[in-house]
Amino acid sequence: MQTNHKKGENNRDGRTGNNSKHWTFRRRTQNSRKEKNNEHNDEETIKLERRKARFAKEQLEIKSKESREFGLVSRGQDNRLQNDSSARNILLDDTKRMIDDYRHKDQSLETRDQILMNFRKLRESILRIKSDEFVKSVLLASMHFSITIEHYQSYIPSMEKLLERESIDATFLEEKELEEVWLYFILHIVHFSKEYERGFSLLFEKVAGNGKRYHKMLYSDTIESMTNVQLTYKLIEAFTEHNYFKWLQIYNYLGTKTDDQVKQHIRSILKATALQDTLEDISKTLRSSYFVLDYPFFKGLLGMDASELVSITKANWVLDDDAGLVTLRERVQKQRAIKKA
Structure with a gap:
């Protein structure tokens, strides 16, 4: 009898017996529903993401076709x-x-x-x-x-x-x-x-x-x-x-x-x-042959101004626009050598 009474108490307590089983069953049922809802939501999210990706790809293809910014075939950028x-x-x-x-x-x-x-x-x-x-x-x-x-x-x-x-x-x-x-x-x-x-x-x-x-x-x-x-x-x-x-x-x-x-x-x-x-070769040849040339002779010889040749070759020449002369190299001062001797 005591045993039955205790069982009854336990039953009324709701922590063991049939009530406990019923509670456990209901708990599992609620989790299952939540899981299903979550799965459903996940599927919808995936579908939505797929639709967005597909739409973005289609838009990109449309823009690509309309664009005149073509890529290089050799780099696989654009065919x-x-x-x-x-x-x-x-x-x-x-x-x-x-x-x-x-x-x-x-x-x-x-x-x-x-x-x-x-x-x-x-x-x-x-x-x-x-x-x-x-x-x-x-x-x-x-x-x-x-x-x-x-x-x-x-x-x-x-x-x-x-x-x-x-x-x-x-x-x-x-x-x-x-x-x-x-x-x-x-x-x-x-x-x-x-x-x-x-x-x-x-x-x-x-x-x-x-x-x-x-x-x-x-x-x-x-x-x-x-x-x-x-x-x-x-x-x-x-x-x-x-x-x-x-x-x-x-x-x-x-x-x-x-x-x-x-x-x-x-x-x-x-x-x-x-x-x-x-x-540059012409510049070297002239420098080895002349000390000074006047502008008209230089223009007649090369068909170009001395300033143009200097600009291109960076020749170390001295241009004197006032005198109309280009100095290709300085004369050796023999007098200095004599004095030193």
Whole structure:
């Protein structure tokens, strides 16, 4: 009886017996519901995050398609230019407008570098594309602009691609275009790389052509009557023979032909590759031969002012504008030597 009574007390206490089991069951039921609610909330949160991520990705893709800020194919940044002809046309048109602005009003380094980068992106985008007028226009425009700003790191890749495609398809370039590319390429390798033999060989093989043209290239009366092929021959001949005064004479003549794009490009290549070294050699030659020169004689000899040569070469000369004289070196004072003796 006592045992039963105690059980009854325990039951009434609510801590053991059936009541305890019921309480424990209810506790578990509440936890289960909370867990289900939490799981449901977690699933909703995950779904919401997925929707946000998908929406963000779609927006990014839309912005990417609309953007004209194209990446480099070689770095895996952006394949639109490689896959989309309209994107290539857009970038080329934008670049041409930038070039026009650069030439007439905005010659900033930032604009120049952006144009060069645009051409690099375009060159990479057409690597796997069959040769056509668009491909040719990209490579020619890239070459011309790079030569104009004397950036051989860009004009050489453009020349090489033009010649490479011409070797595959002989109709890729017109005769005048092909001659132009070869002349620029030959001038560069002779003056920059000092590949004299290769330069002459390519000129005779790729440009001079038949015997009549070859003969005409070798002989001419005046600089003014020379063709661009003849001028190229005379330039590389003078350079290899270290006839720098003849070389400079042609260089100065090219500077007067501002309405002739090819001649201006030839001059730009010479300026980029050889002008500094040539003027330094001329400076040394003059210094070993003269003590003093007057301005008119100097201008007649080199076709440029003494101040211009000093500015380029940093020659340690004394310019006297009042007297119109340039002192190349001081005379040795023999009298001092006699007195000391």
